[in-house]
Amino acid sequence: MCVTCGCGDATGQATTIDGRAMAGHHHHHHPETPGDTRLIRLEQDLLGKNNTLAAANRRLFRDRETFVVNLVSSPGSGKTSLLVRTAEDLKARFPVAVIEGDQQTSLDAQRLRDAGVPAVQINTGRVCHLDAHMIGHAVEDLDFSSRGVLFIENVGNLVCPAEFDLGEDHKVVVMSVTEGEDKPLKYPHMFAAADLMLLNKIDLLPHVSFDVERCTESARRANPDIDVIELSATTGAGLPRWYDWIARGVGRVTAASDQEDSVLHADG
Amino acid sequence: MHEMSLTRSMVGIIEGQAATHGFQRVSRVRLEIGELSCVDPEALTFCFDAATRDTVAEGATLAILTVPGQAWCRDCDMAVPIGQRGEPCPRCGDYRLQIRAGDEIRIKDLEVD
Numbered sequence: 001m002c003v004t005c006g007c008g009d010a011t012g013q014a015t016t017i018d019g020r021a022m023a024g025h026h027h028h029h030h031p032e033t034p035g036d037t038r039l040i041r042l043e044q045d046l047l048g049k050n051n052t053l054a055a056a057n058r059r060l061f062r063d064r065e066t067f068v069v070n071l072v073s074s075p076g077s078g079k080t081s082l083l084v085r086t087a088e089d090l091k092a093r094f095p096v097a098v099i100e101g102d103q104q105t106s107l108d109a110q111r112l113r114d115a116g117v118p119a120v121q122i123n124t125g126r127v128c129h130l131d132a133h134m135i136g137h138a139v140e141d142l143d144f145s146s147r148g149v150l151f152i153e154n155v156g157n158l159v160c161p162a163e164f165d166l167g168e169d170h171k172v173v174v175m176s177v178t179e180g181e182d183k184p185l186k187y188p189h190m191f192a193a194a195d196l197m198l199l200n201k202i203d204l205l206p207h208v209s210f211d212v213e214r215c216t217e218s219a220r221r222a223n224p225d226i227d228v229i230e231l232s233a234t235t236g237a238g239l240p241r242w243y244d245w246i247a248r249g250v251g252r253v254t255a256a257s258d259q260e261d262s263v264l265h266a267d268g
Numbered sequence: 269m270h271e272m273s274l275t276r277s278m279v280g281i282i283e284g285q286a287a288t289h290g291f292q293r294v295s296r297v298r299l300e301i302g303e304l305s306c307v308d309p310e311a312l313t314f315c316f317d318a319a320t321r322d323t324v325a326e327g328a329t330l331a332i333l334t335v336p337g338q339a340w341c342r343d344c345d346m347a348v349p350i351g352q353r354g355e356p357c358p359r360c361g362d363y364r365l366q367i368r369a370g371d372e373i374r375i376k377d378l379e380v381d
Binding site for chain 1 (some may be wrong): 270272273274277278280281285289291293295299305306352353354356363364365367372373374375376377378379380381
């Protein structure tokens, strides 16, 4: 087991990328030297290692001029169907690539590849979230073009992925009208960590008792600045607003890069 | 159960310190966990015992210090205490709060010999 990030786990929980074991770290054993009881002050963030790796991912994504969205939700929100439709609809506008995270199976990545979208599958084994280290390895195996969008579909879980920065530009939380409208208050960390909530399956609203306004209000209690887009991956309602949100993100990333280039050229 | 990942990361930090400072055994690890963080102290303690086995921290006491939650209320224009995310300002009842403290997940110090 790798103690810093959990990779190369000897207990059979190994994370795999497209079915192959992820590269592990080397473990050293150090000679013991005797000493007196003393206090070592650390004040060190337990997520420090992940945050360092996330910062490295973010630099890579900036270099590759790629807008990165980390999609999070509970299982069954329709995240994968929304992602497949989004990728199919957007791939003519700009490059789209996907990193799929699931505990097991490569069904989701295959679904995207079948739709003509470059995709890589991370299987986390028993781990309940993606971390920055897994993403760093997954992008080595992913052929993604610059000036586009990279979606990371996190493991279906509204708790753990909230804590782990992957180097994304935004976390986007997907929720569907078949879930309870109080969910943002039950899982406030995730809604606080996200910049946008997609309220999916609105085509089912006539058949379920779901109060959209109450749900939006719950989300804003957890995060006063969260944006909300109502949509249906089945009927296509609301998708243009979601696509515009993505296109604006891609535009920001490429504009920032162009500006940097012109500064470099001006400096000579 | 991201507490297991956090505990492994903790053991990684401790082993790094053992290499730097050359200690043989950790007798106490003190953590600071914010009350607004997404970490369950009980789960963390449970994972700690499993993750520290066969390491310098095996058998160490895990002491968890709780850091109270604090947010900035835009309406009151001041810092206010809050116990949970999604709670309103205790003064004016508004929900537009920015978390200022209480989401820490930190190793404070190690007692070693």
